[in-house]
Amino acid sequence: MSRFASTLPIVSLAASMLLGGAAAQEPAALPSADQRYKVDLMLVVAHPDDEGAATAYLARALDEHKRVAVVISTRGSSGANKAGTEQAAALGDIREIEARNALATLGITNVWFLDGKDTASQNVLQSLANWGHGVALEKLVRLIRLTRPEVILTFLPGTFIGEDHGDHQACGVLATEAFDLAGDPTTFPEQVAGPANRRELFLENLRPWQPKKIYYFPDADREDVFRGKGPSYSVKEISKSTKQPYWRISFDSFRAHQTQAKEFLDSVAQMDEAQIEKMAASDGWTDDMRFVLGKSLVGGSVTGDIFDGITQGAIPFGRPEVSPEPARPELSVELGGPYSFYADFRRAHGLGNLPHPEPPEIALQAPGTLVIPLWVRNRTAKTQEITLSAVLPAGWTAQSGAGKFTVAAKQVASARIEVNLPAPAENSAKKPEPQEVTVRADSNGQSIGEIKLRVELRKRALPQ
Structure with a gap:
């Protein structure tokens, strides 16, 4: 065997070690999102x-x-x-x-x-x-x-x-x-x-x-x-x-x-x-x-294009600005159910300018029943007596929920008034107009709240 041939494995091993060392110095890319x-x-x-x-x-x-x-x-x-x-x-x-x-x-x-x-x-x-x-x-x-x-x-x-x-x-x-x-x-x-x-x-x-x-x-x-x-x-x-x-x-x-x-x-x-x-x-x-x-969270005008102001890339987390709860009297009544939820929801998510109907509204199938959900809040230190009544369009009747009630001290109680709805007019060429329902709450001869709701009667509608 020649001297060159005998040294070839040593040279090859050294070169391999040098190349391997160089490769080891290359930074490895960490995986990213798909x-x-x-x-x-x-x-x-x-x-x-x-x-x-x-x-x-x-x-x-x-x-x-x-x-x-x-x-x-x-x-x-x-x-x-x-x-x-x-x-x-x-x-x-x-x-x-x-x-x-x-x-x-x-x-x-x-x-x-x-x-x-x-x-x-x-x-x-x-x-x-x-x-x-x-x-x-x-x-x-x-x-x-x-x-x-x-x-x-x-x-x-x-x-x-x-x-x-x-x-x-x-x-x-x-x-x-x-x-x-x-x-x-x-x-x-x-x-x-x-x-x-x-x-x-x-x-x-x-x-x-x-x-x-x-x-x-x-x-x-x-x-x-x-x-x-x-x-x-x-x-x-x-x-x-x-x-x-x-x-x-x-x-x-x-x-x-x-x-x-x-x-x-x-x-x-x-x-x-x-x-x-x-x-x-x-x-x-x-x-x-x-x-x-x-x-x-990137500015722009209200009526501008949906993608106005948007550039690719992450932005910091934007915690929503929560509006404070509205001031309430010590004894009060307000509309409950989805209506109160949405008032709280808009405040919690910084959506104070989101359109919503005033007074609240709904379309219902008639004949049928309208349920008016209520929150009765008593922040006083003693049990209070309240009277609930409903002012209804002609032909509508309160089925249950009107009358006198007591609510314990420092409590929020749920209540509801159920109203019987008459059938909508037959063969009417005009689209029916919403009717206004008013719920009044009194205590000790004083008004503690008045709630209005617009209701449209239809021959077909989803359940309330």
């Missing part, structure tokens, strides 16, 4: 087909190269099935597929469900209870931290004359709560804790995320209280990508929801283009889309 799921806009709705309230805008956002995710709070298992016999959970499974197919027509595939239970009432508190409020909120906070949206879009949390579905209201409540909590590292901290083991089973290794804006769309018949409260967009403009008006993109997406509208969709299939356009104009498909600005 960018496949980062979005610009998150839509939060209640049921499959509710996305249709915003799909025209989603199509516009996609044209502007925005990334979109959709969160649907329930599977709509309490709804009707006009396409088959399936009901309950089986119907919910079908409606989930319908929603995924509808959104896929726009190219949106990041779609999540919160597993809430479809709840047919106008009472947001019943929906939140039936969903498992805390569990649903935890899931939505997780999805915000996973997808890191710049903007959240959802139903307006409030009660108005209209469909006024409690589930629609509840998803707006959850989205607002999640907007205010997802950036807080002490909220569901197990979600933002780093892994303790190589294969972590409990800690999720997400990061706190503060969205920058939240916008709402109302579920109400009236429009006056929403004008000038946010941006509006024409759905008649032509999409850059599909060369169709945005309303048509939205309508074609809705065709996936056969269980909810098969007869209507079958009739549309027989129409020519001119007939479809005429139908769309009369049914509201071509109306401008109007949004209400809930809050912006």
